[in-house]
Amino acid sequence: MRKITALLLALCVLCLCACTSSPAPKTLELFAMDTYMTLQVYGDEAVLSALSQKINVLDRLLSATNEAGQLYALNQTGRVSCDRELTALLTDSLALSARTDGALDVTVYPAVMLWGFPTDDYRVPTDAELSEALSHIGADHVQLSGDAVNLDQGTMLDFGAVAKGYAARACLELLEASDASAAILSLGGNIQTYGSKPGGDWLIGITDPTGETDYFATLSLSGTHAIVTSGSYQRYFEQDGKRYHHILVPKTGEPAETGLLSVTVVCDDALTADGLSTALFVMGLEKASDFYRDSDDFEAVFYSENGTVYVTEGLTNAYRGTDYEVIAR
Numbered sequence: 001m002r003k004i005t006a007l008l009l010a011l012c013v014l015c016l017c018a019c020t021s022s023p024a025p026k027t028l029e030l031f032a033m034d035t036y037m038t039l040q041v042y043g044d045e046a047v048l049s050a051l052s053q054k055i056n057v058l059d060r061l062l063s064a065t066n067e068a069g070q071l072y073a074l075n076q077t078g079r080v081s082c083d084r085e086l087t088a089l090l091t092d093s094l095a096l097s098a099r100t101d102g103a104l105d106v107t108v109y110p111a112v113m114l115w116g117f118p119t120d121d122y123r124v125p126t127d128a129e130l131s132e133a134l135s136h137i138g139a140d141h142v143q144l145s146g147d148a149v150n151l152d153q154g155t156m157l158d159f160g161a162v163a164k165g166y167a168a169r170a171c172l173e174l175l176e177a178s179d180a181s182a183a184i185l186s187l188g189g190n191i192q193t194y195g196s197k198p199g200g201d202w203l204i205g206i207t208d209p210t211g212e213t214d215y216f217a218t219l220s221l222s223g224t225h226a227i228v229t230s231g232s233y234q235r236y237f238e239q240d241g242k243r244y245h246h247i248l249v250p251k252t253g254e255p256a257e258t259g260l261l262s263v264t265v266v267c268d269d270a271l272t273a274d275g276l277s278t279a280l281f282v283m284g285l286e287k288a289s290d291f292y293r294d295s296d297d298f299e300a301v302f303y304s305e306n307g308t309v310y311v312t313e314g315l316t317n318a319y320r321g322t323d324y325e326v327i328a329r
């Protein structure tokens, strides 16, 4: 079901991003990182294959479930001399974990596995299972020295919350080195814009997490940005009438029930946008608003369970859609 949802999402973003009468972009679609992706580039078609190759290499490197990949080997053995890209992502992820007081934590994988998300083999874990998993979760179970990564016994990494952001960041570097004049990349819920879209702003639809409409709002942005949405609607299962989704509170190992249905982050850096969209969802509106006031590198849109939309003050000019309340700095 999630693949179909991802395909629809990718297609909808594609529609919203379609040009009017300006030159048409060259488009490439692929399935990677467990989601449908659409790459659209203006002015340098050749870079499309470089982008998709890069994404596929990172997919294999950073996947917790691909047995041929390095992260899989690391999780099995607890000790691997790692590719520079993996250590770079781990370094940045640990920094984001510290910055968000552990709301984002890439060591959450033992809990993610208990709920069956990596294998679609969903079940509600017992308290005993969760507390055993929690004993392996936390940045202090990871030692990184040069290219050597050591994980304590039972600790495993999951880059599900940050890998698409890292891939978008890597793609932006390729675009900057190319002859492309502009581009928009849709990597699942992660959008990366680059340069000035011919004929107007980039229009980014934000998915209605209730499913009642396609989008509850559109962001009209010019230039280069990462726009990332995390939501409880993206991956979940139901048991005994209760819904369990895929964004977990690392300190409890349970799905985050903080009164939010989705969080969208706009940021210059794609990895930060991806990590923060997950972390702000875990924090909930109040803590996330305080976090926003203490930061100066992102803007956000929150969709709460009662249907109220909150937009941070730096994004109100770009926001078109449902009525909202402003989160002031």
Ligand code: ADP
Pocket: 103, 104, 105, 106, 107, 108, 112, 117, 158, 159, 160, 161, 162, 188, 189, 229, 230, 231, 234, 235, 246, 247, 248, 249, 250, 274, 277, 278, 282
């Ligand atoms: P998506 O993968 O749907 O784009 P996110 O970027 O929010 O959504 O990442 C959620 C994924 O990250 C989960 O599927 C899980 O693998 C992992 N994860 C869940 N909770 C956390 C967390 N608090 N910190 C880090 N990773 C998490």
Ligand code: MG
Pocket: 160, 161, 162, 230, 273, 274, 275, 276, 277, 278
């Ligand atoms: Mg994320």
